[in-house]
Amino acid sequence: MDQVKRKKCHPYLVPIIAIVETLSETLGPDYEVVLHDVSGEEHQIVAMAHGELTGRTEDSPLTDFGEYLLRSEEEYKGVHYIANYPSYASDGRPLRSSVTLLRDGNEKIIGFLCINYDMTRAQILKDLGTELTCVVPLKASQVAEETFVPSSGSLLQKILEETRQQRGGRPLRYTTTREKLEIMSFLKSKGFFRLKGAVEALCKELGKSRYTVYGYLREIRTGDNDNNNEDSSQD
The missing domain is CATH 3.30.450.20 (PAS domain)
Incomplete structure (x- = not known):
């Protein structure tokens, strides 16, 4: 000094x-x-x-x-x-x-x-911190953010939790058949069924058998095909 x-x-x-x-x-x-x-x-x-x-x-x-x-x-x-x-x-x-x-x-x-x-x-560090933490939202309509998870099982649970939150946190097994079909469509849009163990995890979540879950899948796929045919006929 x-x-x-x-x-x-x-x-x-x-x-x-x-x-x-x-x-x-x-x-x-x-x-x-x-x-x-x-x-x-x-x-x-x-x-x-x-x-x-x-x-x-x-x-x-x-x-x-x-x-x-x-x-x-x-x-x-x-x-x-x-x-x-x-x-x-x-x-x-x-x-x-x-x-x-x-x-x-x-x-x-x-x-x-x-x-x-x-x-x-301190101002240099503040400016650097602002620059390093600046993010630009993804433009994909169905993806608001990117999340890194350690395994497909973790990602399955994350998507299921997101689905529950969309329905007020209510367990998915307490939904109507129509709601379950809506849930299946939502999960399909999130790529849920491309993940390993997806059907087993969903069976446990819905309290339904594999046969029932596959039936839901066939039904929403049929609905998708019907919609595509209608669009083609209008063209």
């Missing part, structure tokens, strides 16, 4: 120097920590860490906001700190700043403990 000590430092501020050192080591190089002594006519920096973030040195003046706080001391009576307000380095880099108003026994402001966070690297 670039530490600067002055002989005329207000005695109340001496213990704060160790806090500047602690904050510097804890927060890291993206944080500038500065202790100002404003108890006398000549304001001075008592201790500073990572001044390179703002380009300041021990001879740099108090900021315009610091001067404003002194001029408006009565307005800020009872205020002990101001946190996370926006500020800017001399080269325009955005900072997030906080200041603790240090007072003597008479509640007069004698110093400022300032923390200025350079958000440059």
Whole structure:
């Protein structure tokens, strides 16, 4: 830490120097920590860490906001700190700043403990995160998203759960024959019957035999063929 000590430092501020050192080591190089002594006519920096973030040195003046706080001391009576307000380095880099108003026994402001966070690297990470997590919805009408599952059995259960949710979460075995045919059509559109073990899983879900399930399949296929024939005759 670039530490600067002055002989005329207000005695109340001496213990704060160790806090500047602690904050510097804890927060890291993206944080500038500065202790100002404003108890006398000549304001001075008592201790500073990572001044390179703002380009300041021990001879740099108090900021315009610091001067404003002194001029408006009565307005800020009872205020002990101001946190996370926006500020800017001399080269325009955005900072997030906080200041603790240090007072003597008479509640007069004698110093400022300032923390200025350079958000440059955080902004880069934020932009990178946005870029890396940007997705474009699939255009396929029947596929809203892609899901990776460890096995065909897992995918079968996922499709069956989606089918149940479409019907209010009701178990599929408690549906009418017409509803079961609608379910068969939906499952066919999802590619359910191309998966290994599909018929067995559906038999268990519907509480029906393989013979009955295959009968449902034949019926919806017959319906599909009839619809195709009607379309052809209209052409």
